[in-house]
Amino acid sequence: MNLASLLSKERINLELKPGKKEEIIKDLVYSIKKGSDAELIVSTLLKREELGSTGIGKSIAIPHCRSLAVEKLEISVGRTTKPINFNAIDKKPVSLIFLIIAPPQDPGNQYLITLGKIVQIAKEMTKKNLIQKPQTPEEFITLINKIEKDIGKRK
Protein backbone atom coordinates (compact mmCIF):
# COMPACT_ATOMS: atom_id res chain seq x y z
CA MET A 1 0.00 0.00 0.00
CA ASN A 2 1.50 3.36 -0.89
CA LEU A 3 1.74 6.10 1.67
CA ALA A 4 0.09 8.79 -0.43
CA SER A 5 -3.11 6.74 -0.49
CA LEU A 6 -3.19 6.81 3.33
CA LEU A 7 -3.02 10.59 3.41
CA SER A 8 -6.04 12.83 3.12
CA LYS A 9 -5.87 16.56 2.53
CA GLU A 10 -8.24 17.26 5.43
CA ARG A 11 -5.58 15.82 7.73
CA ILE A 12 -2.67 17.80 6.40
CA ASN A 13 -2.24 21.14 8.10
CA LEU A 14 0.64 23.12 6.64
CA GLU A 15 -0.09 26.11 8.84
CA LEU A 16 -0.08 24.47 12.22
CA LYS A 17 0.10 26.91 15.10
CA PRO A 18 3.36 26.47 17.05
CA GLY A 19 3.03 25.21 20.61
CA LYS A 20 4.35 22.75 23.17
CA LYS A 21 4.97 19.19 22.04
CA GLU A 22 1.80 18.00 23.86
CA GLU A 23 -0.34 20.67 22.21
CA ILE A 24 0.94 19.82 18.75
CA ILE A 25 0.24 16.12 19.33
CA LYS A 26 -3.27 16.96 20.59
CA ASP A 27 -4.00 19.16 17.57
CA LEU A 28 -2.98 16.43 15.17
CA VAL A 29 -4.93 13.73 17.03
CA TYR A 30 -8.10 15.85 17.05
CA SER A 31 -8.11 15.86 13.28
CA ILE A 32 -8.54 12.08 13.54
CA LYS A 33 -10.62 11.40 16.68
CA LYS A 34 -12.51 13.34 19.31
CA GLY A 35 -13.65 12.78 22.91
CA SER A 36 -12.34 9.98 25.08
CA ASP A 37 -10.87 8.19 22.03
CA ALA A 38 -8.65 11.21 21.40
CA GLU A 39 -7.73 11.32 25.10
CA LEU A 40 -6.62 7.69 25.01
CA ILE A 41 -4.56 8.18 21.86
CA VAL A 42 -2.85 11.34 23.18
CA SER A 43 -2.01 9.58 26.44
CA THR A 44 -0.48 6.61 24.60
CA LEU A 45 1.46 8.82 22.18
CA LEU A 46 2.91 10.77 25.09
CA LYS A 47 3.92 7.52 26.82
CA ARG A 48 5.73 6.58 23.64
CA GLU A 49 7.50 9.96 23.70
CA GLU A 50 8.62 9.24 27.27
CA LEU A 51 10.67 6.31 25.95
CA GLY A 52 12.62 8.66 23.73
CA SER A 53 11.55 11.45 21.42
CA THR A 54 10.20 10.50 18.01
CA GLY A 55 11.85 13.68 16.75
CA ILE A 56 14.22 11.81 14.45
CA GLY A 57 16.33 14.85 13.71
CA LYS A 58 16.61 17.38 10.91
CA SER A 59 13.33 19.05 11.88
CA ILE A 60 11.08 15.99 11.52
CA ALA A 61 9.08 14.15 14.18
CA ILE A 62 7.03 10.98 13.77
CA PRO A 63 4.90 10.37 16.87
CA HIS A 64 3.27 6.95 16.62
CA CYS A 65 1.43 4.28 18.57
CA ARG A 66 -1.20 1.59 18.37
CA SER A 67 -4.49 2.22 20.09
CA LEU A 68 -7.78 0.48 20.74
CA ALA A 69 -9.41 3.75 19.70
CA VAL A 70 -8.83 3.28 15.97
CA GLU A 71 -9.98 0.55 13.62
CA LYS A 72 -7.55 1.25 10.79
CA LEU A 73 -4.27 2.99 10.18
CA GLU A 74 -4.74 6.76 10.54
CA ILE A 75 -2.22 9.45 9.64
CA SER A 76 -2.23 13.19 10.10
CA VAL A 77 0.44 15.67 9.12
CA GLY A 78 1.31 19.09 10.45
CA ARG A 79 3.87 21.67 9.46
CA THR A 80 4.28 24.38 12.05
CA THR A 81 4.53 28.00 10.97
CA LYS A 82 7.54 28.29 13.28
CA PRO A 83 9.88 25.48 14.42
CA ILE A 84 8.94 23.99 17.80
CA ASN A 85 10.80 22.15 20.55
CA PHE A 86 10.14 18.40 20.34
CA ASN A 87 13.15 17.23 22.38
CA ALA A 88 14.42 15.78 19.12
CA ILE A 89 17.45 13.50 19.17
CA ASP A 90 19.60 16.12 17.44
CA LYS A 91 18.30 18.71 19.94
CA LYS A 92 17.11 20.86 17.03
CA PRO A 93 13.59 22.22 16.65
CA VAL A 94 10.99 20.41 14.59
CA SER A 95 8.65 21.74 11.92
CA LEU A 96 7.21 18.73 10.11
CA ILE A 97 5.24 16.15 12.07
CA PHE A 98 3.81 12.90 10.76
CA LEU A 99 1.46 11.36 13.31
CA ILE A 100 0.53 7.69 12.91
CA ILE A 101 -1.99 5.62 14.84
CA ALA A 102 -2.68 1.97 14.17
CA PRO A 103 -5.20 -0.52 15.53
CA PRO A 104 -3.86 -3.22 17.87
CA GLN A 105 -4.70 -5.98 15.39
CA ASP A 106 -2.97 -5.25 12.18
CA PRO A 107 -2.78 -8.06 9.63
CA GLY A 108 0.33 -7.90 7.48
CA ASN A 109 2.03 -5.53 9.89
CA GLN A 110 0.98 -2.54 7.78
CA TYR A 111 1.71 -0.21 10.72
CA LEU A 112 5.39 -0.97 11.13
CA ILE A 113 5.95 -1.13 7.39
CA THR A 114 4.29 2.28 6.92
CA LEU A 115 6.22 3.72 9.86
CA GLY A 116 9.50 2.57 8.30
CA LYS A 117 8.45 4.04 4.98
CA ILE A 118 7.62 7.43 6.52
CA VAL A 119 11.02 7.56 8.20
CA GLN A 120 12.63 6.89 4.84
CA ILE A 121 10.53 9.49 2.99
CA ALA A 122 11.05 12.07 5.73
CA LYS A 123 14.81 11.66 5.55
CA GLU A 124 14.64 12.13 1.80
CA MET A 125 12.61 15.32 2.31
CA THR A 126 15.28 16.82 4.56
CA LYS A 127 18.11 15.68 2.35
CA LYS A 128 16.58 17.41 -0.66
CA ASN A 129 15.38 20.38 1.34
CA LEU A 130 11.72 19.80 0.46
CA ILE A 131 10.01 20.33 3.81
CA GLN A 132 8.90 23.87 3.08
CA LYS A 133 8.21 23.30 -0.59
CA PRO A 134 4.58 22.16 -0.75
CA GLN A 135 2.15 25.07 -0.38
CA THR A 136 -1.11 23.13 -0.25
CA PRO A 137 -2.14 19.71 1.10
CA GLU A 138 -2.61 18.55 -2.51
CA GLU A 139 0.97 19.52 -3.35
CA PHE A 140 2.13 17.76 -0.20
CA ILE A 141 0.46 14.49 -1.25
CA THR A 142 1.85 14.81 -4.80
CA LEU A 143 5.34 15.34 -3.38
CA ILE A 144 5.09 12.32 -1.06
CA ASN A 145 3.88 10.23 -3.96
CA LYS A 146 6.85 11.29 -6.08
CA ILE A 147 9.44 10.65 -3.35
CA GLU A 148 7.91 7.27 -2.64
CA LYS A 149 8.11 6.31 -6.32
CA ASP A 150 11.71 7.53 -6.58
CA ILE A 151 12.70 5.46 -3.57
CA GLY A 152 10.92 2.47 -5.07
CA LYS A 153 12.86 2.80 -8.33
CA ARG A 154 16.18 2.81 -6.51
CA LYS A 155 15.53 -0.61 -4.97
Add this chain to the structure above:
Amino acid sequence: MSDVIEMHLKLLFDLDTLLADLEEPVYKKIGFKIGDTERMALLGRRSDLLKKLPREIAEVYEMLKKRYQQAIAPVENGFCFGCFQQLPTQLLTRSKEVTTCPNCGRILYWREK
Protein backbone atom coordinates in the same frame (compact mmCIF):
# COMPACT_ATOMS: atom_id res chain seq x y z
CA MET B 1 -18.16 -1.22 32.17
CA SER B 2 -17.88 1.95 34.17
CA ASP B 3 -16.17 4.79 32.33
CA VAL B 4 -13.27 4.99 34.78
CA ILE B 5 -12.54 1.27 34.72
CA GLU B 6 -12.90 1.24 30.96
CA MET B 7 -10.42 4.11 30.55
CA HIS B 8 -7.88 2.43 32.84
CA LEU B 9 -8.23 -0.84 30.96
CA LYS B 10 -7.77 0.89 27.63
CA LEU B 11 -4.73 2.83 28.86
CA LEU B 12 -3.22 -0.39 30.19
CA PHE B 13 -3.93 -2.21 26.95
CA ASP B 14 -2.43 0.54 24.76
CA LEU B 15 0.63 0.65 27.00
CA ASP B 16 1.07 -3.12 26.74
CA THR B 17 0.81 -2.92 22.95
CA LEU B 18 3.43 -0.17 22.99
CA LEU B 19 5.79 -2.24 25.14
CA ALA B 20 5.23 -5.31 22.93
CA ASP B 21 6.09 -3.40 19.75
CA LEU B 22 9.48 -2.44 21.18
CA GLU B 23 10.42 -6.11 20.90
CA GLU B 24 9.38 -6.39 17.25
CA PRO B 25 12.42 -6.88 14.96
CA VAL B 26 10.75 -4.71 12.28
CA TYR B 27 10.34 -1.93 14.84
CA LYS B 28 13.91 -2.20 16.09
CA LYS B 29 15.15 -1.98 12.50
CA ILE B 30 13.43 1.39 11.95
CA GLY B 31 15.95 2.77 14.44
CA PHE B 32 14.13 4.88 17.05
CA LYS B 33 16.27 5.28 20.13
CA ILE B 34 14.64 3.87 23.26
CA GLY B 35 16.06 4.66 26.69
CA ASP B 36 16.37 1.78 29.15
CA THR B 37 15.72 3.98 32.18
CA GLU B 38 12.64 5.42 30.49
CA ARG B 39 11.40 1.97 29.68
CA MET B 40 11.74 0.90 33.32
CA ALA B 41 9.85 4.04 34.33
CA LEU B 42 7.05 3.13 31.96
CA LEU B 43 6.88 -0.39 33.42
CA GLY B 44 6.41 1.31 36.78
CA ARG B 45 3.53 3.31 35.34
CA ARG B 46 2.05 0.04 34.13
CA SER B 47 1.98 -1.37 37.68
CA ASP B 48 0.31 1.84 38.86
CA LEU B 49 -2.40 1.49 36.24
CA LEU B 50 -2.95 -2.15 37.17
CA LYS B 51 -3.35 -1.17 40.84
CA LYS B 52 -6.06 1.32 39.91
CA LEU B 53 -8.26 -1.49 38.59
CA PRO B 54 -10.48 -3.60 40.85
CA ARG B 55 -8.40 -6.63 41.79
CA GLU B 56 -10.54 -9.25 40.07
CA ILE B 57 -10.48 -7.29 36.81
CA ALA B 58 -6.72 -6.80 37.02
CA GLU B 59 -6.31 -10.56 37.54
CA VAL B 60 -8.50 -11.43 34.56
CA TYR B 61 -6.57 -8.93 32.44
CA GLU B 62 -3.19 -10.39 33.41
CA MET B 63 -4.39 -13.94 32.87
CA LEU B 64 -5.72 -13.08 29.41
CA LYS B 65 -2.55 -11.21 28.53
CA LYS B 66 -0.50 -14.29 29.39
CA ARG B 67 -2.75 -16.44 27.25
CA TYR B 68 -3.28 -14.22 24.22
CA GLN B 69 -0.83 -11.29 24.55
CA GLN B 70 -3.74 -8.99 23.75
CA ALA B 71 -6.30 -9.21 26.54
CA ILE B 72 -8.91 -6.95 25.01
CA ALA B 73 -10.74 -7.47 21.73
CA PRO B 74 -12.81 -4.85 19.94
CA VAL B 75 -16.32 -5.76 18.85
CA GLU B 76 -16.84 -5.16 15.15
CA ASN B 77 -19.97 -5.91 13.15
CA GLY B 78 -21.12 -8.26 15.87
CA PHE B 79 -17.88 -10.22 15.90
CA CYS B 80 -15.28 -10.59 18.62
CA PHE B 81 -12.12 -9.33 16.91
CA GLY B 82 -10.00 -11.64 19.05
CA CYS B 83 -11.42 -15.00 17.93
CA PHE B 84 -13.58 -13.81 15.02
CA GLN B 85 -16.67 -15.57 16.36
CA GLN B 86 -20.07 -13.98 16.07
CA LEU B 87 -21.31 -12.70 19.43
CA PRO B 88 -24.78 -13.48 20.82
CA THR B 89 -27.26 -10.63 20.26
CA GLN B 90 -27.30 -9.54 23.91
CA LEU B 91 -23.59 -8.70 23.57
CA LEU B 92 -23.91 -6.50 20.53
CA THR B 93 -24.12 -3.26 22.46
CA ARG B 94 -21.86 -1.71 25.05
CA SER B 95 -22.48 -3.03 28.53
CA LYS B 96 -21.99 -1.35 31.91
CA GLU B 97 -20.15 -4.40 33.22
CA VAL B 98 -16.76 -5.69 32.13
CA THR B 99 -17.85 -8.27 29.57
CA THR B 100 -15.83 -11.14 28.17
CA CYS B 101 -16.28 -13.04 24.92
CA PRO B 102 -18.22 -16.28 25.59
CA ASN B 103 -15.96 -18.06 23.11
CA CYS B 104 -12.38 -16.95 23.81
CA GLY B 105 -12.76 -15.09 27.11
CA ARG B 106 -11.14 -11.84 25.98
CA ILE B 107 -12.48 -8.61 27.47
CA LEU B 108 -14.78 -7.04 24.90
CA TYR B 109 -14.49 -3.42 23.87
CA TRP B 110 -17.12 -1.44 21.96
CA ARG B 111 -15.70 1.50 20.05
CA GLU B 112 -17.36 4.89 20.25
CA LYS B 113 -19.23 5.63 17.07
